[in-house]
Amino acid sequence: xxxxxxxxxxxxxxxxxxxxxxxxxxxxxxxxxxxxxxxxxxxxxxxxxxxxxxxxxxxxxxxxxxxxxxxxxxxxxxxxxxxxxxxxxxxxxxxxxxxxxxxxxxxxxxxxxxxxxxxxxxxxxxxxxxxxxxxxxxxxxxxxxxxxxxxxxxxxxxxxxxxxxxxxxxxxxxxxxxxxxxxxxxxxxxxxxxxxxxxxxxxxxxxxxxxxxxxxxxxxxxxxxxxxxxxxxxxxxxxxxxxxxxxxxxxxxxxxxxxxxxxxxxxxxxxxxxxxxxxxxx
Amino acid sequence: xxxxxxxxxxxxxxxxxxxxxxxxxxxxxxxxxxxxxxxxxxxxxxxxxxxxxxxxxxxxxxxxxxxxxxxxxxxxxxxxxxxxxxxxxxxxxxxxxxxxxxxxxxxxxxxxxxxxxxxxxxxxxxxxxxxxxxxxxxxxxxxxxxxxxxxxxxxxxxxxxxxxxxxxxxxxxxxxxxxxxxxxxxxxxxxxxxxxxxxxxxxxxxxxxxxxxxxxxxxxxxxxxxxxxxxxxxxxxxxxxxxxxxxxxxxxxxxxxxxxxxxxxxxxxxxxxxxxxxxxxxxxxxxxxxxxxxxxxxxxxxxxxxxxxxxxxxxxxxxx
Ligand SMILES: [Zn+2]
Numbered sequence: 001x002x003x004x005x006x007x008x009x010x011x012x013x014x015x016x017x018x019x020x021x022x023x024x025x026x027x028x029x030x031x032x033x034x035x036x037x038x039x040x041x042x043x044x045x046x047x048x049x050x051x052x053x054x055x056x057x058x059x060x061x062x063x064x065x066x067x068x069x070x071x072x073x074x075x076x077x078x079x080x081x082x083x084x085x086x087x088x089x090x091x092x093x094x095x096x097x098x099x100x101x102x103x104x105x106x107x108x109x110x111x112x113x114x115x116x117x118x119x120x121x122x123x124x125x126x127x128x129x130x131x132x133x134x135x136x137x138x139x140x141x142x143x144x145x146x147x148x149x150x151x152x153x154x155x156x157x158x159x160x161x162x163x164x165x166x167x168x169x170x171x172x173x174x175x176x177x178x179x180x181x182x183x184x185x186x187x188x189x190x191x192x193x194x195x196x197x198x199x200x201x202x203x204x205x206x207x208x209x210x211x212x213x214x215x216x217x218x219x220x221x222x223x224x225x226x227x228x229x230x231x232x233x234x235x236x237x238x239x240x241x242x243x244x245x246x247x248x249x250x251x252x253x254x255x256x257x258x259x260x261x262x263x264x265x266x267x268x269x270x271x272x273x274x275x276x277x278x279x280x281x282x
Numbered sequence: 283x284x285x286x287x288x289x290x291x292x293x294x295x296x297x298x299x300x301x302x303x304x305x306x307x308x309x310x311x312x313x314x315x316x317x318x319x320x321x322x323x324x325x326x327x328x329x330x331x332x333x334x335x336x337x338x339x340x341x342x343x344x345x346x347x348x349x350x351x352x353x354x355x356x357x358x359x360x361x362x363x364x365x366x367x368x369x370x371x372x373x374x375x376x377x378x379x380x381x382x383x384x385x386x387x388x389x390x391x392x393x394x395x396x397x398x399x400x401x402x403x404x405x406x407x408x409x410x411x412x413x414x415x416x417x418x419x420x421x422x423x424x425x426x427x428x429x430x431x432x433x434x435x436x437x438x439x440x441x442x443x444x445x446x447x448x449x450x451x452x453x454x455x456x457x458x459x460x461x462x463x464x465x466x467x468x469x470x471x472x473x474x475x476x477x478x479x480x481x482x483x484x485x486x487x488x489x490x491x492x493x494x495x496x497x498x499x500x501x502x503x504x505x506x507x508x509x510x511x512x513x514x515x516x517x518x519x520x521x522x523x524x525x526x527x528x529x530x531x532x533x534x535x536x537x538x539x540x541x542x543x544x545x546x547x548x549x550x551x552x553x554x555x556x557x558x559x560x561x562x563x564x565x566x567x568x569x570x571x572x573x574x575x576x577x578x579x580x581x582x583x584x585x586x587x588x589x590x591x592x593x594x595x596x597x598x599x600x601x602x
Contacts, residue, residue: 076597084537084594085528089513138593145590167481167503169513172527173539176481176503177592180489183458184465184586191466207503209454210442210482215462229454229482230444238444248449258452 029053045265054222054265056202059111059126062161066124066269072115075123076146080107081139084174093170096132104130108139109164112147114156118273120282123151126161127208134164136207137171141178144212148185152192157276161199162213166206166231179211186215195280197272200227200250200259218275219259220268221250227259283346287330287338294323327548334498336524336533340506342498343477347552349559350409351378351393351436354476357559358566359384362391368417371451376407376443377415377487379422381431384563387570390426392419392487393436396477409478410443413456416486420460423467432470432570435487440505442483457486464489465589466582470573472566474544475499475531476551491585492569493539495531496562497546501539502529539592542569 025038032051036044045065046055057065064070080097087093101107109131114123125147127134144160151158167175189196198216200209202225209229213219221227228235228248236243246252253259263271284292298319305312334342342348355362359382366373379392396409411419419435426433442453464471464487473490479501495501504512506524511517528534531543544565551558573581 078598080596080598082594082596085526087526089519089523089526138595142593142595169504169509169527171594172502172504172529173534173537174593176485177539177589179458179482179485180461180465180589181592183461184489184589187462187465188586190462207482210457210486211461212458214452214455214458228449229442229457230449234444235446235449239446243446247446256450256452258455 027055029055045268047265052223052264054202054224056129056163058106058128058130058163059161062126063111063113063115063124065265066117066122066159066272067113067115068117068119072113072124075112075114075150076143077107077111079139079143081137081171083170084138085170085172087170087172089170096170100131104128106131108143109134109136109168110140110143112143112150114150114154117269120273120276120280121154121156122159122272122276123147123154123156124159124161127163129163129165129203132168134208135166135168135175136164136178137168137175138178140164140168141175141181144178144182145185148182148189148196151196152185152189152194155192155194157194157280158189158196159199159272160196160212160216161201162204162208163201164204164206164208166208176207179207182212183215186212195276197275199268199272200253201225203227205229205231214258216260217279218261220271221253221259221262222265222268223250223262225250227253285338285341287334290326291323291330294319294326298323331548331550335521336500336527336530337506337521339498339530340478340500340524342550342552343500345550345552346398348477349551349555350398351391351395351438351476353555354436354559354562355380355382355391355393357556358382358563359389359391365422366418368414368421370417371414374407374411374415374418375405376409376411376439377419379419381426384566387567388431389566389570390422390431390433391436392422392433393476394439394483394487396438407443409439410441411439411483411486412443412445412448413451413453416442416453416456416460419487420463423460423464423471427467427469430469432472432574433467433490434566435471435473435490437473437475437479437484437488437501438477439480439483440478441480442486457482460486461489465586468578468582470570470576470581471585472569472573474562474565475501475540476562478505480505489585489589491573491581491588492541494542494544494565494569495534495540496544496551496558497531498550499531500524500529501531501534502527 029048031053034050112125200221362382364380397403397406471490475495506520509523510519547554
């Protein structure tokens with residue numbers, strides 16, 4: 001569960017690296033440090049034009065990438081986390097949620113929406129890493145479940161974009177059971193023969209990988225994403241050795257047969273659309 | 283072996299031992315003393331075991347003399363035939379399964395298996411299945427479905443195995459597949475946490491019509507030690523983490539995340555294995571009776587409905 005450290009840094013593209021200049025907003029690539037005007041970055045689908053680094057983006061940007069003219073209807077936008085266990089560690093869960101809502105402008109770690117993509121109606125559930133590491137608590141599980149129900153009832157293809165460190169510890173077993181819940185909903189969608197495409201982005205680990213992220217009719221990964229069940233640190237500690245280069249990368253998963261294809265973000269919309277056209281008649 | 287919190291019992295046990303010795307030597311009549319000590323031990327046990335903390339139950343759930351999956355299965359179903367392998371990579375020794383019958387009714391038994399000494403523990407990979415373990419479990423579940431036999435899973439794992447090979451062979455995918463398939467399996471599924479129920483590794487055989495926990499077990503998304511190390515950045519807060527995670531059978535039942543609790547002999551299942559086995563057997567028969575006449579549709583719908591209702595969210599309808 002590596003999210004804990006990363007969340008305190010926030011999404012790199014959002015806070016540290018974004019600068020306002022007289023010409024507008026600029027973003028600095030965390031990998032090659034190239035500075036790109038924000039407007040240009042939107043056109044390149046938030047991929048660095050110099051080094052192909054896929055910026056860590058959230059639901060707002062993915063909706064922009066996938067929905068025609070960025071038009072969509074958000075589903076269940078008013079769900080927020082309860083605190084079923086009254087969880088307190090060094091901070092109370094309640095205060096973590098309140099802080100995250102303030103800091104990220106989001107209500108939880110997932111947004112769901114229906115809209116047209118290349119003219120075809122689809123439902124998208126997209127995780128937001130910027131909200132407590134994209135961790136899955138009851139809200140994430142419930143929103144994804146309801147989105148799958150919506151896709152099934154209205155017979156729209158379902159897309160889930162994963163970006164998460166895994167379970168939300170502060171909801172303990174409630175969080176765990178979201179894995180069973182979302183997987184059960186996908187089983188029902190599967191019975192109706194409605195396509196489900198899982199998009200795995202950096203990072204997709206833990207309980208997310210052990211539930212909906214690996215259950216796509218098609219599993220699509222963005223390049224060089226970290227995808228795995230156990231976190232790299234845990235594995236390293238267990239085996240007492242450094243991990244081989246590229247271990248748990250998208251390319252590693254493709255090689256071992258767990259993702260169907262790796263798609264550059266600039267082609268994501270087209271590729272999804274093409275895949276759907278092969279298997280789905282609206 | 284005594285746990286720290288069992289110290290008062292240990293001291294009384296030792297006094298009792300001495301009193302008995304003196305009595306047996308025949309010089310002094312110690313019967314009054316012995317009787318009062320026996321009574322005191324009983325009271326102390328009730329006092330201690332009646333007020334166990336989360337962390338104390340975690341300790342009992344890991345007791346090395348605690349019955350493991352095969353101990354229960356062989357005792358409940360003496361005709362048990364173990365079957366092996368995922369028909370793909372290998373036979374995972376941390377996940378066992380096979381057909382066996384309880385009072386004439388055949389069940390498919392599946393469970394995580396731990397070992398009792400160093401050699402056995404390694405052989406069983408400490409009860410941590412690899413992907414092939416979950417795929418073996420699914421193969422056996424499909425077999426049960428094909429022949430219309432109910433399934434009993436016995437959960438006892440510190441987690442799915444974290445390692446290079448587990449990742450190479452798709453640990454996440456293997457567990458995910460089980461969650462999806464178990465949700466729509468056409469035969470009754472009874473799941474019982476008999477020891478440790480750690481995270482996705484436990485849930486991978488844990489999607490059932492009835493999910494039960496034995497009294498001194500735990501079930502959560504993470505172990506208290508790991509939770510402590512992540513949230514407090516040190517292992518020292520495991521007791522606090524165990525409380526915060528609400529991982530005991532009582533808490534899980536209260537939160538509507540399991541369907542029932544199987545009580546254990548005073549002091550834990552390891553103190554009277556025969557009694558523990560008989561409680562589990564009785565519970566399986568009772569639960570199966572409740573499930574066996576349901577139609578397949580009802581069974582699946584109710585199973586999915588149950589898991590769908592798990593979770594607590596605030597829904598502010600007044601807001602746009
Ligand atoms: Zn770059």
